[in-house]
Amino acid sequence: METYLFLTSVVGVYIGIGVFVVGMAWRIYQWSTTPKSPVKLGLFPKPATATGRGAKMLKDTFIAPHSARIEPVMWLFAFAFHVAALAAFVGHGRLVVEYTPLVQLLGSDGMRTFAAWSGGTAGIVMMVAVLYWIARRTYGPFKQLSVPEDYFLLFLLLGIIVMGNHMRFLGHVSAETYREWFQSLLVFRPVIPAEISGSNVGWSLGTHMLFVNVLFVYFPFSKLVHTIGAFSANLVRSE
């Protein structure tokens, strides 16, 4: 268990973050150095001012109102997934630093309850959405359009979420203990608290992190670059 955790939750994390940062920088560099076609590809109606175009781009990216009109069910799952993923991302910020003002507001018991509910909900929502996406890709035109990358990413996400949910729902390790582990990585003096490796979530953290690392390494080379590309592509729509 110690070796597994050392590989996935120490070494792997450094590799994952390293490749992710360099890969994304490379991707953005490639995009920004490819000359933009002077042809205006905008769709009408479009706002007349730059501010209007910026606002429309943000709305199109975060709300995707047109997609909602044509495929409401898919939109609902996609929207729910992205909101939950954002919530989970923010929640994981507690690994870096405790949200002290929030703890002061809610009290430490309150904070624990709040984290359990919000994190738990996010985990369930993401899991359901990913299962929906997997199911969708098993039939008809969706299956025909899918390539191995699509399934690979979905199963990776599913693995991450299931392991996360395992820690959330069946584990008894506190946020403080996880923070101790993660902060030790940040100062390059990695330790894995015995409370984790000795508990029932040792292997789930290890597997969670294994999948997370693979996702981070693969991210810049996958269609997930839509997380940043969507903004500029949606801006082109209003130009």
Added chain:
Amino acid sequence: METQAINTLTGVIDKKMTRQLKQYLDICARCAICKDACHQYVATGDFTYLPARRAELIRQIYKKYFTKAGEFVPALYEARDPDENLLDELYESTYACTGCRRCMYYCPFSIDTAWILSAAKAILIAAGKGNEMLGQLADAALMKSDNFEMFKDVIIDGFKDVEGKLKELTGDPSAEIPVDKEGADVLYVALAGAHSILPAAAIFHEAGTNWTLSMFESANYGYFFGDAEKARRIADRFMDEAKRLGVKEVVITECGHAYRVAQFFHEAWSGEKHPFKVRHILEVIDEYIKDGRITLRPGAITEPITYHDPCQVGRNGGIFEQPRDIVRAVATDFRDMTPNRAEQWCCGGGGGLVAIAEMEEFRLKSGAKKLEQIKATGARIIASPCENCRLQMEGLNDQLDLGITVKPVMDLVLDAMDLPR
């Protein structure tokens, strides 16, 4: 596949590579939300016509030859060579696309599949698989300008015939169709045939516009064929004429793609700013009506009438209200289709499809959604400012004997003008 052939085709992608294209190829999630946006996919249920699938063929080549990940693990992306199989499917899906960009409208990332397919057309042309008919029509248009002296007299004679009809129509023996007139305010670019000249001429005459008629037609088969260089040269024919005559604006007739080419593509292609404005004839007519420069009999048309937004005029051209205002000014029973304006269904006639004989059956089939929309309005007349749309909707009408009349908007205006005839 031979390295030589691969290099040629990937070289084409390299030349066509723009930031927009690169991002579109990198970010598509293959979510297939675009599926039900495409009239062709909806009507046929054929995977070949699913917008993202059309783009996916280019993505497969791109992944293999332009990305490290695709080079190392091609199987992950189904990355592959531009071989015969791929090119055959690409031909099928690319030249079928009408460029309506309805898929872009609904895509969460606004991926412009038609833009990706413009790279596909360049690849097909380089592989010697460009659509023959469209290529021939493009070359014929260039032949006309390259050997203009040969054609000039015939063209001008043709205009004289139309001028005779104009005199009758307006009852004004001095009415004329000016050609090659320096110092005119407006250069009107029509289509081949009197039907697109006469109504506009009568309207310009009535409004007292200082105009001149272009010797060249606005249709641009270079654009449909997918050769940007030829497309630019075809548009140059009247753009150069406009510069030479010093006009204040170029007015494009009721034609969708010609308007988009003139308004949105030509400056980018030629790298020069136009020293004149470009407008669609319906913008001009709407202005004449609102300024009282032409008077119409309100209620001239009492039959139920609907309006079809050509994709290149509406969603891709931004002209939604002027044509509706014109129709309302002459008709008592205007009924819009649902959905309309930016969400209007493509009729299926765009992309040069009406010129390709072997596409006819498919084209008419792909008009299923449009047909549904038309029937739902109960209209007896359809007005639409695009020749390709009109031909397609006439085809749909004939096929089912619906007894509906399809008309250019300016014909309605002409009908409602008080002319001696």
